[in-house]
Each structure stands twice: as C-alpha cells, then as structure tokens.
Amino acid sequence: CFFKLPSDSFKYLNWHDLEEHDVRGNQLRCPRVREAGPSEEELFFRGEEHTLKKRKQVTETEEWQKKLQENWENCAELNLSFQDLGDLYQVENFNRILRRLIRVEKLWLVDNSLTDLSAIRLPRCKELNVSKNHFTSFKQLPKIPQIQHLSLAENNIMTLSGISALRHTPLESLILKRNPCEFQENYRQLVFSSLPNLKTLDGVPQLPEDCSPPEINFLSKMCAIL
Known part of the structure; x- marks a missing residue:
C-alpha cells in the first residue's frame, strides 16, 4: 500500500511560495533554480491535480512581496553552481x-553550460x-x-584576445587551466603584460621570466625591416 507524503502537494512550489516562513534569498547559500512546473493538463493526466490547490493568481502586491523576500540585491555570497539549466524557464530565472546581484562579492557559477553573460x-x-x-x-x-579573483578553468x-577588458580591474589571481589559450606561445608573459595587477596565474605566482615582454618572432622582425 502506498501513501502520498504530506509534502507531495508542495513539490512544484518555489521556496518563497510557502507560507509562514521568513527565509530570504540572501540567507540561502546554494539555491536551486528549478524547472517550470507542469501545466494543469499534465497534472490531471498524472493524477496530481491535488497540487493545484496551491496555485493562484498573483497580485502586484504579492509579486512585490515575493521580490522583497527573494532579496537577491542584498546577497554578498552565493553559489549557483551545478544548476543543470536544461529548461528555458530555468535559464530565464537564472539570468x-x-x-539582481548588485551587491554580491563572491559568486560561484561552476558547471552550468554558460556561454555568454556579457549582458x-x-x-x-x-x-x-565560472569554471567548467x-x-x-x-x-x-x-x-x-571590482574583480580580484577569477577562475575560468x-x-x-x-x-587571449579580449583579456584587455580586465586590464583596469584589481584582478590579482586568474585561473585559465585547461583552456586552449593556455598553449599559446609566451602565454604567461602575454597574460601578465596585459594585466598589470595580476600576481598569480593558474595557481603559480609571477616568476621573473614572466615579467619580460614577449619576444617578437623572426618573421615579424623581417616584416618590420621590409
């Protein structure tokens, strides 16, 4: 004999939809960006129409209260790694x-299949x-x-084209391990010459040989003479 768990009717709700709690978004350390719940038709087909009782039309006031409760603006540290963003709703909610993370100082977005966050x-x-x-x-x-520590492993x-966008930041440590650019000639010299505040690259402190400017190859010299 099988019994429905008491929490069964809540499985498609977001944490801020639950009543009688005062948890705010900035108190969460590893929140999960959930998929959109199934449609009403799907729920009836699955025999899960009992979950509909918690669904209701959201007023503007309730929407504003939801934003206040999420409180992402006051997050100083947040881990949104390993989200498995396979649903369009998840991607939109993630972005x-x-x-809204206007005050976050430490942010982990590891292994999320991200391709572009330029906006x-x-x-x-x-x-x-933002590794993996x-x-x-x-x-x-x-x-x-204001970035000081950046991991792009x-x-x-x-x-390394475009790395100059970080030139005027206080970036001190950068990890680029296991990227194709790591095999570029004079890789370390090029990175350090592009980022004047950088102290550590791929976990290795700046070495004396990293300070010398990249050598111009012979072909470039010939072209300059001609």
Whole structure:
C-alpha cells in the first residue's frame, strides 16, 4: 500500500511560495533554480491535480512581496553552481537572479553550460568562479569592475584576445587551466603584460621570466625591416 507524503502537494512550489516562513534569498547559500512546473493538463493526466490547490493568481502586491523576500540585491555570497539549466524557464530565472546581484562579492557559477553573460553586470563582485562552462572568449564574461579573483578553468577560450577588458580591474589571481589559450606561445608573459595587477596565474605566482615582454618572432622582425 502506498501513501502520498504530506509534502507531495508542495513539490512544484518555489521556496518563497510557502507560507509562514521568513527565509530570504540572501540567507540561502546554494539555491536551486528549478524547472517550470507542469501545466494543469499534465497534472490531471498524472493524477496530481491535488497540487493545484496551491496555485493562484498573483497580485502586484504579492509579486512585490515575493521580490522583497527573494532579496537577491542584498546577497554578498552565493553559489549557483551545478544548476543543470536544461529548461528555458530555468535559464530565464537564472539570468533574472544574476541581474539582481548588485551587491554580491563572491559568486560561484561552476558547471552550468554558460556561454555568454556579457549582458550581466556584477558591480561589487571580487571573486567569481565560472569554471567548467562553455565560454569561448573573455568578451562573454559579465562586467566585473571590482574583480580580484577569477577562475575560468575548463572552458573553451581559444585566444587571449579580449583579456584587455580586465586590464583596469584589481584582478590579482586568474585561473585559465585547461583552456586552449593556455598553449599559446609566451602565454604567461602575454597574460601578465596585459594585466598589470595580476600576481598569480593558474595557481603559480609571477616568476621573473614572466615579467619580460614577449619576444617578437623572426618573421615579424623581417616584416618590420621590409
């Protein structure tokens, strides 16, 4: 004999839809961006129409209260990694949350299949981890004027083109391990020459040989003479 769990009717609700609690978004450390719930027709087909009793028309006041409760604007530290963003609703909701993170200082977005966050601005972010995503260029990163520690490990960044966008930031440590650009000639010298505040690259402090300007190859010299 099988019995429905008491929580069964809540499985398609978001945390802020639950009544009688005062948890706010900035108190969550690893929130989950959920998929959109099934339609009413699907619920009836599944025999789960009992979950509909919690669904109701949301008024403007309730929508505003929801935003106040989410309180993403006051998040200082947030982990949105491993979200498995396979649903369009999830992607839209994920980006909506990112746009509201105006005070976040530490943000983890690891392994989310991200390709472009250039429309996102994180004005106070000092530490950003976007490892294991699908970025192909530095130009696809969010605007991070206060960044100090940035991890881009295991993406697909082909060249160092666009890295100059980080030149005027206080970036001190950068991780580019397991990106194609890591195999570029004079890789470390090029990175350090592009980022004057950088102290550590791929976990290795700046070495004396990293300070010398990249050598001009012989062909370039010949072209200059001609």
